[in-house]
Amino acid sequence: MIQSLRNIKLRMKSVENTEKITRAMEMVSASKLNRMKNILYTARPYFSKVEVLMRNVLKSADMPDHPLLKKRSEARSIAIFVVTSDAGLCGVYNHNMIRLTEEFVARKGKDAVELIAIGREAFNYFKRAGYRISEGYGDLHSRYSVEVASEIAESLKRIFLDGKADEVYAAYTRFDSTLRHKPVVEKLLNIESSEMGGVEYIAEPDMASVLDELFSWYLHERIRIIILNSFTSEHSARMIAMKMATDNAKDLMDSLTLSRNKARQAMITKEVIEIASSAEALKGPGSRYSFSRGRGSADIECDKDRGSR
Numbered sequence: 001m002i003q004s005l006r007n008i009k010l011r012m013k014s015v016e017n018t019e020k021i022t023r024a025m026e027m028v029s030a031s032k033l034n035r036m037k038n039i040l041y042t043a044r045p046y047f048s049k050v051e052v053l054m055r056n057v058l059k060s061a062d063m064p065d066h067p068l069l070k071k072r073s074e075a076r077s078i079a080i081f082v083v084t085s086d087a088g089l090c091g092v093y094n095h096n097m098i099r100l101t102e103e104f105v106a107r108k109g110k111d112a113v114e115l116i117a118i119g120r121e122a123f124n125y126f127k128r129a130g131y132r133i134s135e136g137y138g139d140l141h142s143r144y145s146v147e148v149a150s151e152i153a154e155s156l157k158r159i160f161l162d163g164k165a166d167e168v169y170a171a172y173t174r175f176d177s178t179l180r181h182k183p184v185v186e187k188l189l190n191i192e193s194s195e196m197g198g199v200e201y202i203a204e205p206d207m208a209s210v211l212d213e214l215f216s217w218y219l220h221e222r223i224r225i226i227i228l229n230s231f232t233s234e235h236s237a238r239m240i241a242m243k244m245a246t247d248n249a250k251d252l253m254d255s256l257t258l259s260r261n262k263a264r265q266a267m268i269t270k271e272v273i274e275i276a277s278s279a280e281a282l283k284g285p286g287s288r289y290s291f292s293r294g295r296g297s298a299d300i301e302c303d304k305d306r307g308s309r
Helices: 001-062 093-109 120-128 146-161 207-283
Strands: 077-082 113-120 133-137 166-177 180-189 288-291 300-303
Touching: 001 146, 001 207, 077 093, 077 120, 077 146, 077 207, 093 166, 093 180, 093 207, 113 120, 113 146, 120 133, 133 207, 146 180, 146 207, 166 207, 180 207, 180 300, 207 288
Parallel strands: 077 113, 077 166, 113 133
Antiparallel strands: 166 180, 288 300
16 A cells, blocks of 8 residues: 555656646747747738739730749659658647648659658658658758748759659648648649739830749748748647646646545555554453462452452
């Protein structure tokens, strides 16, 4: 019983320490989430205006033969840009993203797909699984970097223009709200004709120069939005996971406290019973004894319960 009570106390101490860690991680993730949400909500209207501008310019340009607009007859090679986290403890965030990417690759054919992975989780998983990975970006730790976003945008653009990939996709987690974020796969290149429409513009010095500049600008901003959505979703998923872990630790502490009290009460009851049994054993059923005052004298018997007689 004493050993059992000691084990319960040790386990309670361990759970208490774990609860402190998960609560601290929850607070840190909540702080990072608020910061990333502010950046994302500020970037979204800007990107929407860029999309509108691009649609208007595309309608005015009427240049279906532009390298970034032209659809290739057969997509023999595909590049997909996958965004996950560098660390775990964020629930099913990475699992859902990797599973969706695997389903997409299975439909297109594993040999035809090349991956560009951002985050250690995606890079390590797909590397072990034998997928082709052309580039990997790690150690970002969910911190947005303009330099990295620009590098990724230029790399994807170069892969498409050099003919290394006939289509380029992005797999990321779209952030809708703190409790809702959905993994999606979207096409980046070629730019679909469905994005065309709107009013017409007159460009100076010429439309080709404007399109080249606009496409680079648009691709950079889209990569930026993708990364911001993913990082915001990661912080949200980690905050929720740590909150659930903290709540589970509290429930486990309540259960262990109840078990400790039961074990303590059982030990006290056992000690009380042992003391009472010892006292009854010392009293006995009515012990007798005799003594004499000398040789030949009469013996006197005494009974503890009735006195001498």
